[in-house]
Amino acid sequence: MKIVAVTACPTGIAHTYMAAEQLEKTARQLGHLIKVETQGAMGIENKLSAADIQGADLAIFAADIAVQNRERFANLKIVEVAVQDAIKNPAALFNGLAE
Amino acid sequence: MIAIDFAFPLANGLHARPASLMQEACLPFASVCRFRNLRNGRHADARSVLELVASDTAAHDACRLEISGADEKKAGRALRAFLRQDLPRADDDLPTPAFATVQTAWLPPVFQHGAVSVLPGRALAPGIGSARALVLQKTRMVALGFASGKKDAKKELRLFQDACREVEAELRSQAAAAKNATAAAIMKAHLAIVSDPGFRERIIGLISRNKMPAGAAIAKTTLVFCGILRRSASAYLRERAGDLEDIAARLGEKLYGHLAPGSPHPERGPRVHKGQRPHGPQVVVAASLTPSELLALDRRRLRGLVLGDVGLTSHTAILARAFAIPTVALPAPAIKEVSAGEELTVDGQRGLVCRKPGPALKRYYRLERMKLRLQAGQLAALRGRPAQTADGLRIEIAANIGGSKELAGVWRHGAEAIGLFRTETLFLERETAPPEDEQFAAYHQVAISAKGRPVIIRTLDIGGDKPLPYLSLPQEENPFLGYRAVRFYAEQPELVKSQLRAILRAARHGNLKIMVPMVSGLQEVRLVRRLLTEAADELRLRKIPHAPRLELGIMVETPAAALSLDHLGKEADFFSIGSNDLLQYFLAVDRGNARLNALYDPLHPAFLRLLFQVAGQARKAKRWLGICGEMAANPEYLPLIIGLGFDELSMAAPAIPLIKERIAKLDGEACRALLRRVMHCTEAAEVAALLKEFNGRGRAAGVIGAGLVRLGSASRTAAEAIKELCDLMELDGRVDNASALEEAVWKREETFATDLGLGFALPHGKAATVRTSSVAFLRPRQPMRWGGKSSAPVRAVLLIAIPATTKGEEHLKLIARLSRRLMHEDFRETLLAAKDAKTVLAAIRTCLAAK
Numbered sequence: 001m002k003i004v005a006v007t008a009c010p011t012g013i014a015h016t017y018m019a020a021e022q023l024e025k026t027a028r029q030l031g032h033l034i035k036v037e038t039q040g041a042m043g044i045e046n047k048l049s050a051a052d053i054q055g056a057d058l059a060i061f062a063a064d065i066a067v068q069n070r071e072r073f074a075n076l077k078i079v080e081v082a083v084q085d086a087i088k089n090p091a092a093l094f095n096g097l098a099e
Numbered sequence: 100m101i102a103i104d105f106a107f108p109l110a111n112g113l114h115a116r117p118a119s120l121m122q123e124a125c126l127p128f129a130s131v132c133r134f135r136n137l138r139n140g141r142h143a144d145a146r147s148v149l150e151l152v153a154s155d156t157a158a159h160d161a162c163r164l165e166i167s168g169a170d171e172k173k174a175g176r177a178l179r180a181f182l183r184q185d186l187p188r189a190d191d192d193l194p195t196p197a198f199a200t201v202q203t204a205w206l207p208p209v210f211q212h213g214a215v216s217v218l219p220g221r222a223l224a225p226g227i228g229s230a231r232a233l234v235l236q237k238t239r240m241v242a243l244g245f246a247s248g249k250k251d252a253k254k255e256l257r258l259f260q261d262a263c264r265e266v267e268a269e270l271r272s273q274a275a276a277a278k279n280a281t282a283a284a285i286m287k288a289h290l291a292i293v294s295d296p297g298f299r300e301r302i303i304g305l306i307s308r309n310k311m312p313a314g315a316a317i318a319k320t321t322l323v324f325c326g327i328l329r330r331s332a333s334a335y336l337r338e339r340a341g342d343l344e345d346i347a348a349r350l351g352e353k354l355y356g357h358l359a360p361g362s363p364h365p366e367r368g369p370r371v372h373k374g375q376r377p378h379g380p381q382v383v384v385a386a387s388l389t390p391s392e393l394l395a396l397d398r399r400r401l402r403g404l405v406l407g408d409v410g411l412t413s414h415t416a417i418l419a420r421a422f423a424i425p426t427v428a429l430p431a432p433a434i435k436e437v438s439a440g441e442e443l444t445v446d447g448q449r450g451l452v453c454r455k456p457g458p459a460l461k462r463y464y465r466l467e468r469m470k471l472r473l474q475a476g477q478l479a480a481l482r483g484r485p486a487q488t489a490d491g492l493r494i495e496i497a498a499n500i501g502g503s504k505e506l507a508g509v510w511r512h513g514a515e516a517i518g519l520f521r522t523e524t525l526f527l528e529r530e531t532a533p534p535e536d537e538q539f540a541a542y543h544q545v546a547i548s549a550k551g552r553p554v555i556i557r558t559l560d561i562g563g564d565k566p567l568p569y570l571s572l573p574q575e576e577n578p579f580l581g582y583r584a585v586r587f588y589a590e591q592p593e594l595v596k597s598q599l600r601a602i603l604r605a606a607r608h609g610n611l612k613i614m615v616p617m618v619s620g621l622q623e624v625r626l627v628r629r630l631l632t633e634a635a636d637e638l639r640l641r642k643i644p645h646a647p648r649l650e651l652g653i654m655v656e657t658p659a660a661a662l663s664l665d666h667l668g669k670e671a672d673f674f675s676i677g678s679n680d681l682l683q684y685f686l687a688v689d690r691g692n693a694r695l696n697a698l699y700d701p702l703h704p705a706f707l708r709l710l711f712q713v714a715g716q717a718r719k720a721k722r723w724l725g726i727c728g729e730m731a732a733n734p735e736y737l738p739l740i741i742g743l744g745f746d747e748l749s750m751a752a753p754a755i756p757l758i759k760e761r762i763a764k765l766d767g768e769a770c771r772a773l774l775r776r777v778m779h780c781t782e783a784a785e786v787a788a789l790l791k792e793f794n795g796r797g798r799a800a801g802v803i804g805a806g807l808v809r810l811g812s813a814s815r816t817a818a819e820a821i822k823e824l825c826d827l828m829e830l831d832g833r834v835d836n837a838s839a840l841e842e843a844v845w846k847r848e849e850t851f852a853t854d855l856g857l858g859f860a861l862p863h864g865k866a867a868t869v870r871t872s873s874v875a876f877l878r879p880r881q882p883m884r885w886g887g888k889s890s891a892p893v894r895a896v897l898l899i900a901i902p903a904t905t906k907g908e909e910h911l912k913l914i915a916r917l918s919r920r921l922m923h924e925d926f927r928e929t930l931l932a933a934k935d936a937k938t939v940l941a942a943i944r945t946c947l948a949a950k
Binding site: 010011013016018022041042087088 | 853856861863864865901912918919920922
C-alpha cells in the first residue's frame with residue numbers, strides 16, 4: 001500500500017516526531033510505502049506534495065490537534081488516530097487498515 | 100539663602116538611612132536647612148530624620164535644599180558635595196529585597212493531595228522551614244496614665260528623657276555588639292529615630308504644654324508620624340512605620356515596664372500563648388513582630404516565621420533575610436487559622452504556608468531543600484573561586500570601598516581585590532588635614548585585611564564641591580569641570596605627599612597600588628611620579644620603613660585620558676575606567692540631572708566605541724585595564740565588558756556573586772563576536788536589543804550535560820521525578836526558575852500523560868524561563884507508576900525543556916531526532932542498562948550527532 005501520513009501534537013516537540021518514526025518503522029516492516037509529514041514546533045517538515053497525495057491509497061492522521069491544510073486530502077480515505085495510539089500500538093493501527 | 104536643586108538619586112526613596120546621612124551632613128552648620136520635595140510640596144527640617152522620611156520622597160523626585168544663616172555659603176558647598184557624592188551611594192550595601200522566588204500562583208499537583216491546607220501569602224525571606232507553630236500574642240496600644248503617677252509635667256518630662264537616654268544607650272550597645280552587619284545598621288537607624296528632633300520635640304511639647312502623660316504623648320506622636328508614613332507612595336517608606344512603633348514600644352517599656360503597648364522583652368523572651376511547648380524547633384507565628392522582638396527570639400530553634408501584614412523592605416523582613424529565616428507574610432484572616440502546636444511548612448520560595456503537610460508534600464519539600472542546599476553550595480564555591488568564563492578567560496573581580504568599615508563585607512562577598520578605595524572620607528569633615536600616621540593606620544588596616552590581595556588606593560579626589568578648611572580651593576561655577584583632584588596637586592604638594600608617604604609605609608604590609616583621578620594629560624602623571632619619588636626619599640631620610648616602589652595607575656575618566664592611553668602608558672602601570680564620570684564627561688550629560696536620565700546611557704554606541712578604542716590601546720601599551728563604575732556591576736552589560744577584554748571589574752561588594760556566576764556561563768569568543776556586531780549599531784536601543792537577545796539565549800552548551808543525568812533517583816512518583824528533573828535544569832543554569840518549567844510540564848501532562856508505554860516517560864514543557872533547549876535524564880531506583888492508563892511501569896524519564904520563543908532553534912532538531920530514536924528498542928535498552936551517567940551521556944550524544 002502507498003500511504004501518506006501527518007503527525008501533530010500540541011507542543012510539537014517530541015510526540016510528533018516519535019509518532020512519525022513509529023509509522024515509518026512499522027510501515028517498512030510490513031512492506032508498505034509511506035511518507036510522513038510532521039507538523040511540529042519547527043513548522044511543517046517533509047511536506048506532502050500534491051503528487052504524493054494523489055498517488056496514495058489512504059492517509060493516516062496521528063494528531064491531537066487540527067491538521068493544517070486538511071483540504072489537500074479531500075479525495076482520500078483518512079484514518080484518524082490519537083498520537084499516543086500511533087506511538088504505543090502502531091501494529092494494531094496498520095492491521096486495521098487492511099480491513 | 101542658598102537653594103540647591105537636585106533629583107533624588109536612590110531607588111528606595113528617602114528612607115531612614117539616607118535621611119540620617121542628610122541629617123549628619125547638616126549638623127555641623129549653624130544655618131537652617133530645609134528640605135523641599137517639589138513634586139508633592141512637602142518640606143522638612145533637614146536635621147529631622149523623621150520629617151525627612153515623612154516627606155515621602157521617591158526616586159527621581161525633584162527636590163530642593165534651602166540653606167540660610169551665617170555660614171550658609173560653607174554649608175552650601177558641603178551639602179552640594181554631599182548630594183553629589185555621598186547621597187547616591189547611601190544604599191550601596193543595602194540588602195537587596197529582590198531574591199529568587201517562585202513567581203507563579205500555580206501549584207504542583209502534590210499540593211492538592213490529601214488534607215493539606217495551603218495558606219497563600221507573600222514571601223519575605225527565601226528558604227523552606229518546617230516545625231510546630233509557636234503563636235505569639237498580638238499586643239495593642241492601650242491608654243496609659245502618668246508614668247510618674249501624678250499630673251506633674253516636669254517629672255513626666257524627666258522620666259521621658261531618662262527613657263530616651265536608656266533606649267539610646269541600649270541601642271548603641273546592641274549596635275556595637277551585633278555580629279550581623281544588617282542588625283547593627285537597623286539598630287543605628289532606630290537610634291536615629293529616638294534621637295530625632297522632630298519626634299522628640301513633638302513629644303516634649305505634648306508633655307510640657309498639653310500636660311499629657313508621657314505614654315499618651317508618645318502614642319499620639321507615633322500615630323501622627325506613622326499616619327504620614329503609611330500614606331506614603333513608597334512601600335519602603337510605609338514599612339518604616341513598624342520601626343517607629345518599635346521605638347515607641349521600647350520607650351513605653353522603660354516608662355511603664357512590661358505593661359506598655361507592644362513591649363518587647365528581650366530578656367524575658369517572647370510572649371507565648373499558654374500551653375505551648377517553648378522548646379524544640381519552632382515556626383513563630385505573629386501578626387506583628389518588631390525588629391527588636393525578632394532579635395529576642397532564640398534563632399537556633401527558629402525554623403521559620405509567619406507574619407501578618409509586613410512588607411518586603413520592613414526591617415523585620417530585612418533581618419529575617421540577614422539571618423536566613425524562611426519568612427512568609429499572611430493576610431490577617433489567614434494567620435488566625437494557624438493554631439498553636441500544629442505542624443507548619445513555611446515556603447519562602449512560593450510565599451505560602453502549608454498546615455499539616457502529608458508525606459508526599461514532605462518528600463516534595465525535601466527535594467526543594469536539596470536544591471536550595473546545592474544552590475547555596477554553588478554560590479559558596481563561586482565565592483572562593485576566581486571568576487572565569489566558560490572558555491577559561493580569567494577576570495579579576497574586585498570591590499569598591501569608601502572606608503575600612505566596609506572591609507568585612509568585601510571579602511565575604513568573594514572579592515579578589517579592592518579595585519577602588521576612595522580616600523576622601525579620611526579628609527572630609529575636619530578642620531586640619533589628617534596626620535600621616537592617621538592615614539597610615541587606615542591604609543595599613545586595609546592592607547592587612549586584604550592578605551596579599553591587590554588594593555588600589557585612589558589618591559585625593561576633591562574639588563570645590565567639597566570644601567576643606569585646610570585646603571583653600573576656589574569656589575567655582577562648575578566644580579566638576581574645575582580645579583579638582585590631580586589638578587591641585589602641584590599647588591598642594593605637602594598634602595599629597597603625606598598621603599603618598601602613608602601609602603608607601605602601609606604598602607610594606609600588603610599589595611597596595613595607587614590610582615590618580617581626573618588625569619587629562621601626561622604631565623599630571625609625571626607630577627605624581629615625582630611626588631612619589633620625593634615621598635619615598637623623605638621616608639628614607641627619616642629612616643622610616645616603606646615599600647621600595649608602588650604601582651601607579653590612572654583612573655580613566657576624562658575623554659582626553661581615554662584617547663591617549665598610548666602616551667599615558669609610558670608613565671602608568673595600569674588603567675581603570677571610571678565609567679560613571681567618563682560617560683558624563685564624554686556625552687556632556689550631568690548624571691545628577693533627572694531630565695537627562697535617558698541620555699545618560701552606557702550603551703550609547705559612541706561610548707562603546709570609545710571603550711573599544713581604550714581597550715585596544717591598553718592592550719597595545721601592554722597595561723592591564725580595569726573598570727570601576729556602575730557599568731561593571733550590571734550583569735546585563737557583562738557580555739560587552741567581557742568582549743572588550745577588561746582584566747578587572749570593580750563594583751559594590753554585594754554585586755559580586757551574581758557577576759561571578761554570570762561570567763562562568765559566558766564564552767569569551769561569543770562575547771567578542773557580539774561586540775563586533777554592536778560596533779555597527781547606530782543607536783543605544785539597537786545595542787540594548789542585541790544584548791537582550793544575547794543574554795536570553797543563555798550560554799549553556801549542548802542540549803545535555805553531565806549535570807543533567809541522575810541515576811538511582813529516590814523519586815517514587817511522577818511529581819517527584821518531574822520536580823527533580825526541573826531542579827537539575829535550574830542547577831545547571833538551563834532555566835531561571837524550575838517551578839515555571841514544572842508548571843509548563845504539568846500543563847502538558849494534563850492533556851495526556853507522556854509515558855509511552857515502553858517503560859519511558861517523556862515529559863516536556865515550553866516556557867519563557869528556559870534559556871536554552873535542554874534534556875535531562877532520570878532513572879529511578881524503583882520503577883514508578885506515571886499516572887496514565889499505561890500499565891507499564893516507568894523505568895526512565897527524559898524531560899525536555901524548550902524556550903518560549905524558538906525561532907531558528909537548532910536544538911529543536913536535535914530533540915526531534917532524539918525523540919525518533921527513542922522509538923528504537925536498542926536505544927532504549929542502552930539507556931536502561933547504562934551503568935553510569937557517562938554511558939547515558941555518550942549514548943544520547945551519539946544519537947544527537949548522527950545524521
